[in-house]
Every structure is written in C-alpha cells, then in structure tokens.
Amino acid sequence: MALFKKKPKEYDKSSLPKHVAIIMDGNGRWAKKRSLPRMMGHRAGADALRKVSRFAGNMGIEYITVYAFSTENWKRSDEEVSGLMSLLLEYLKNAEKELGADDVRIRVIGDTSRFSDEIKEQIVRVEKLTQNNTSVTVTLALNYGGRDEILRAAKNIALDVKSGLVDINDIDEKLFSSKLYTDYMPDPDLVIRTSGEMRLSNYLLWQSSYSEFYFTPVLWPDFGEKEFTQAIDEYLSRNRRFGGR
Ligand code: IPE
Ligand code: IPE
Ligand code: MG
Numbered sequence: 001m002a003l004f005k006k007k008p009k010e011y012d013k014s015s016l017p018k019h020v021a022i023i024m025d026g027n028g029r030w031a032k033k034r035s036l037p038r039m040m041g042h043r044a045g046a047d048a049l050r051k052v053s054r055f056a057g058n059m060g061i062e063y064i065t066v067y068a069f070s071t072e073n074w075k076r077s078d079e080e081v082s083g084l085m086s087l088l089l090e091y092l093k094n095a096e097k098e099l100g101a102d103d104v105r106i107r108v109i110g111d112t113s114r115f116s117d118e119i120k121e122q123i124v125r126v127e128k129l130t131q132n133n134t135s136v137t138v139t140l141a142l143n144y145g146g147r148d149e150i151l152r153a154a155k156n157i158a159l160d161v162k163s164g165l166v167d168i169n170d171i172d173e174k175l176f177s178s179k180l181y182t183d184y185m186p187d188p189d190l191v192i193r194t195s196g197e198m199r200l201s202n203y204l205l206w207q208s209s210y211s212e213f214y215f216t217p218v219l220w221p222d223f224g225e226k227e228f229t230q231a232i233d234e235y236l237s238r239n240r241r242f243g244g245r
Helices: 027-033 038-059 078-098 117-129 146-162 173-178 225-236
Strands: 019-023 063-070 104-109 136-144 190-193 212-215
Touching: 027 038, 038 063, 038 078, 038 104, 038 136, 038 225, 063 078, 078 117, 104 117, 136 146, 146 173, 190 225, 212 225
Parallel strands: 019 063, 019 190, 063 136, 104 136, 190 212
Antiparallel strands: none
16 A cells, blocks of 8 residues: 655665664754744654654655653753653654554654653553554654663673573674664664764664764754755765775
C-alpha cells in the first residue's frame, strides 16, 4: 500500500543512509529570537519532528533516531523540565495519529525509569500499537546518555560473566552492541546536528564511530524538507572509507 502522500526527490535507495540520527538542537534560541517563551520553541520543535519523520520515511530512510531529552537535561529549570514532560506526554498520546497512520514504528531508547507512570504507560502503548509498522522506525532518545548506555552494557555483561552465561573471551564488539539500547538498528550512517553546535553532547557515542557528521546553523524548528534533503545530498557526496583506502 502506498502510505505516503508527498513524494520527495528520488534517490537510489541502496546509496541512501539506512539510519539517520538527529540532535534536535536550537529550540530555545528559536523562541528567544521571536521573544517567545522557550516552551513555544519546544512545541515548534515537536512539529518539525513530525514533518521530518514523515518526509524521511517517504524518502526511504529506514531508521531515524532523534535526541529528545538527554541524561544531562534534568539540569534545566524545574519549569522547563516539567514543560518538556507535558509536551512529551502530549506527543506520545498523539503519536500514532501523527505518525502511525503513515506506517511509522515508534521506539524509545534511554532510561525511562525516571519518568512518570503516565509517560511510561504511554511509551508502552505507542510502541505496542506501532510495532508492526514497517516503512520507517522512528526512535526517540529519552533520558538517553551514551556513557550511561555503555555503563549499563558493561554491567550487564559483567553479570553474565559472573553467572557463567558468557565467557570473557567471547566479549566482542558484536556482543557489546547487542547489549546497547540500539540492538535492533544498524549504526547511524549520518548524524545531523542543528543550531550550529559542533559536539555530540553524549549522543550515540559507541554507535557513531564511523558515522558521517552534518552540522547546520539552522535551528531545529526551522529544519524541514529542504534542509533534510541538503543533508542527504551532502552525505551522498562523502567518501566513506572505514579505515580502508
Ligand atoms: C533542544 O533545544 C531540545 C532539548 C534539549 C530538549 P534546546 O532547548 O537545547 O535549545 P537551545 O540550545 O537552548 O537553543
Ligand atoms: C543535546 O542538546 C540534547 C538534545 C538535543 C536533547 P543540548 O542543548 O542539551 O546540548 P548542549 O548542552 O548544548 O551540549
Ligand atoms: Mg541546546
């Protein structure tokens, strides 16, 4: 069934990145520029996410993983954190209406134990409801930190060694990757960060070892189809060598 209405620029699917990871940054500055409260920037950011996921799915990208809340974002004011939690809840409640209808599978990575029961329930509900959708997997990284993820994997493997389930000599990159939150997806081919910041901010540290990076000064709420296409075109012009020649 043709599930997407708008058809973006045609690409040869085999050359497209399978997995695009996005650091959605600049919501606050977007609001500030307009003399609006920061939450308005986050709202505009959620709209941009809905549009970009549809567009990328339509283009033929299989996995999109977006950084929505980091393990460090709890440091923000109580007002901003609780505003973000309300927005998250609202997003999850409407997610299948916005995305599920377009055959999007929604997954969440990160330590969700710190969220309210209501948010946790919504995560379970949305993941279950969209689990058989096949066109694109949109993963929300929530209370996610790359170091936290690596530590968890290490502890997990240590327990398996201790209980005799795993032999220490069998610990390799494949086994380690299988203990990460991202066990169901390939490593990101392309990592996009908006708003002009050029750092990873603890995102997908293990997984991005050979990713291509694309930085743009565009603030996340202004990032749309045109900007996404530009990032893909730039990616297609890169020469990936993976250490070979
Ligand atoms: C990104 O926008 C969204 C989150 C981190 C939740 P910011 O809120 O970081 O926006 P800036 O960086 O302050 O402009
Ligand atoms: C990274 O953005 C986290 C998310 C986009 C969710 P931040 O705005 O939190 O990162 P820093 O503080 O500028 O490094
Ligand atoms: Mg920021």
